[in-house]
Amino acid sequence: MVSIKDIAKQAGMSPSTVSRVVNGKKHVNSAKREQILKLIEKTGYVPNKAARSMVLKRTSTVGIVIPDTFNIFQRELFSIIERNLESFGYYTLFFFVKFEDMSEENCLAKLKGEQPDGIIMIHEVKNAAFYDYLAAAGIPVVTSTFNYPGIFSIHVNEEQASMEAVNHLLQLGHRKILMISGDGFTFGRQRADGFFQALAAADVPWADDRVVFVRHYTAEFGMYGMRELLLRNRDFTALFAATDELAIGAVRALRDEGIRVPEDVSVMGFDDIDISNYISPRLTTIRQPIKEIGEQTALVMHRFLSRSDLPGSGKEQILPHRLIIRESTAALAR
Amino acid sequence: MVSIKDIAKQAGMSPSTVSRVVNGKKHVNSAKREQILKLIEKTGYVPNKAARSMVLKRTSTVGIVIPDTFNIFQRELFSIIERNLESFGYYTLFFFVKFEDMSEENCLAKLKGEQPDGIIMIHEVKNAAFYDYLAAAGIPVVTSTFNYPGIFSIHVNEEQASMEAVNHLLQLGHRKILMISGDGFTFGRQRADGFFQALAAADVPWADDRVVFVRHYTAEFGMYGMRELLLRNRDFTALFAATDELAIGAVRALRDEGIRVPEDVSVMGFDDIDISNYISPRLTTIRQPIKEIGEQTALVMHRFLSRSDLPGSGKEQILPHRLIIRESTAALAR
């Protein structure tokens, strides 16, 4: 591995001069600069990140905390964040939190060793010690797609969005509406809350057994959830699933019972993942402004880190969602 | 940030002793060891990775090169690899290659700075300089899901798998079979080759315009590809898509024209991504042994790195695929 010393020696100059060139500092004779640049090109020299971090006491790295089982929506989100972070000159480090005991602790230990300059959380870690450590260590944190007290958060208004989803169903004439959500994260509860609120606002009587909370927000669990609901009571005409993947699984379970979507039952999703526009029926859903969320997340982090401009007065940024009406919902027959 | 010196000072010992304890070396008085361990626990000390890498000249980090636009199959794969790598004690670093000029160079530069101990490639980088650098730098490389001359590769037999897919269609009585593949990567060409070979072996006449190569292996491009094919010639009864996502998009395009799957046209996918078993119709596809591929990839890398056991004589490991028959294919209606 060619080091700064090698370059210096070959150029007959000191390491400092080379360092100045590498970092684009002023006060270097332009002829020498040229020469060094040429040498760098020739040798393929690239500064050693570890060495640099050590003296600078920063790593130029942003950690992204994300569930090991990230869904398609999260996958798209972190791609966008990564891209934007890169454009600001940061490296990205992923911390995958697994669905296991100790995984959060594990992740925290890793994080301590890696010392990222900032942390973006796309996953809601349960252990408060996690946030406490970050706060104590003075590491800037931004949460994306959920909010955590005291932390800068970028997300949509989940309740509001859910209410709109349910209102869409209500406007279509549906009254007997079911919901599948998850109990894992705050957004699952928020989306369920929006569901309850919308129903209450419309004076639609509603019973406890019309909602089921499953363990994961996947198609597989959507199918299980729907089967459970089907077992309980078959008198319904619409379903609101807390994520598109859940919706896809639910549609599967419905079809397996010979129930047609949307002719017999309307189904709403949430997230508008890529595939939702291609499957049959195309899913009616709520779209989160994923691009904006990703861009804002990276931008806010950059501001924290560069201190060029502290994020606005507030502690959260709420971005607008949008109802996307497609084929999986229809007016109540008759 | 608490350092090894802090611990040493508090314990009234030297940094060397602390280092020995941290690294579980012998030759430390067990009472002192206890005391230090307690102190580490208390202070939450975690060794600084950068400092350690610098003296050790290794980072305990494995880089994973993956396309920015990774599909669901790749997402699952790298999750598995990451998990397994972690169990061997490695950190994982992701290098996302974007679909842009210079992105590979960019990625290579990053890689040089990060100095991972090994590289796992899930993405087939085009630029030979990439592989050349890795070889010259003596960094072990393992390619997963594709093979590259001279590099240890773990993958299925793509041609063979495609032939089986096509044979399934042939056995169902189909003769007029179309294909959608991509031109981006080797596997796209290999899967197309398998298609041609199977047709040739069965003496099925075939024309050039029955295959289309699209730019990305996504549902969106599957839809475009199918539309193109539909424009050319509507006389066909089956389609083989090089990935499940392509297949999903193709089914969309077919349906938009009122063509039923599988009643009018049978559709085969490849990869068996999660969602394929939930959508309608459930996709008939080829399953890659994703878990085994991921585990083997991590294991082979570990062997390279620990030198405990060099990977077997060969340079590749071919894992068995499997035909998964579901609902999107059916016997040719008379």
Next chain:
DNA sequence: ATGAAAGCGCTAACAT
């Protein structure tokens, strides 16, 4: 068994 000292590659203060 333990400590002192050197050095990994780099940057920044300080000289010149």
Next chain:
DNA sequence: ATGTTAGCGCTTTCAT
């Protein structure tokens, strides 16, 4: 404008 020096946190000889 450029070089010299110290030091970031760690591990590893080499003494003792």
